[in-house]
Amino acid sequence: MTGARVLVVEDDAPLRELLARGLREEGFAVRTAATGAEAMERAHSDDVDAWVLDIGLPDADGRDVCQALRAQGYDAPVLFLTARDAMVDRLAGFRAGGDDYVVKPFQIAEIVARLQALLRRAGAGAEATEAAGLALDPVGHTVRADGAETAELTPTEFRVLATLAAKPGAAVRRADLVRAAWPEGAMVHDNTLDVYIARVRRKLRALEGAPAIATVHGVGYRLA
Numbered sequence: 131m132t133g134a135r136v137l138v139v140e141d142d143a144p145l146r147e148l149l150a151r152g153l154r155e156e157g158f159a160v161r162t163a164a165t166g167a168e169a170m171e172r173a174h175s176d177d178v179d180a181w182v183l184d185i186g187l188p189d190a191d192g193r194d195v196c197q198a199l200r201a202q203g204y205d206a207p208v209l210f211l212t213a214r215d216a217m218v219d220r221l222a223g224f225r226a227g228g229d230d231y232v233v234k235p236f237q238i239a240e241i242v243a244r245l246q247a248l249l250r251r252a253g254a255g256a257e258a259t260e261a262a263g264l265a266l267d268p269v270g271h272t273v274r275a276d277g278a279e280t281a282e283l284t285p286t287e288f289r290v291l292a293t294l295a296a297k298p299g300a301a302v303r304r305a306d307l308v309r310a311a312w313p314e315g316a317m318v319h320d321n322t323l324d325v326y327i328a329r330v331r332r333k334l335r336a337l338e339g340a341p342a343i344a345t346v347h348g349v350g351y352r353l354a
C-alpha cells in the first residue's frame with residue numbers, strides 16, 4: 131500500500147493541503163488538483179492508483195468527473211468527499227462500482243482506512259476496463275469520438291451516456307441508467323428514458339467514429 135499514488139481533487143485549499151499532508155504522512159504519493167478540468171488533465175498525464183474526489187467542485191460535479199474517467203477506461207477506485215446534507219442516497223449507487231464516499235467533516239484516519247480498503251479490493255479483482263472510444267468532458271458536458279467535432283449534451287444526457295460508456299459492450303439495466311442520471315426519488319417514466327436515449331443516439335450519429343446505442347430487449351441499453 132505504501133507508495134500508492136493518490137490524486138486529491140478538492141477546491142477548498144486548506145482542506146486540500148490537510149489531506150495531502152495527512153496522506154503523505156501515511157506513505158501515499160500525493161498529487162493535488164483543484165478543479166474538474168485539472169483532474170481530467172491529471173488523469174491523462176499522471177499514473178493514479180486511487181482518487182479522492184470532492185463532489186462539489188467549482189466547475190463540475192465530481193460524480194460526472196468519475197463517470198468521464200470510467201468512460202475512458204480509467205478504473206482506479208474513487209473515494210468521494212461530500213457535504214453532510216448532500217445526496218448520500220444517490221451516492222450509495224456508486225458503491226456497487228467499487229467506489230466509496232466519506233462525509234465531511236472527516237478524520238484523516240477514516241480517509242486512510244477507506245483508501246486502503248479500496249486499493250486492496252482493486253488489486254485483488256483487477257480487471258482491465260475497456261475504453262468506449264469516447265472522450266467525455268465533465269466540465270462542459272460534451273462528447274467527442276475519433277473526429278475533431280464535439281457534441282454538446284445536457285447534464286442528464288451526459289450521465290446516461292457516461293453510464294453506458296463506463297461498460298462498453300455490456301447491457302446496462304434501465305433502472306441503473308435512471309439511478310445514475312436522475313436525482314434520487316425522481317419519477318422517471320419508461321418513455322422518458324427512451325426519449326433521452328433517442329436524443330443521445332442522434333447526437334452520437336452526428337459524430338464521426340462514435341459507437342451506437344443498441345437496445346437490449348427486456349433489459350436496457352448497450353453501447354456497441
Ligand code: CA
Nearest residue numbers: 141184186187
Ligand atoms: Ca468543494
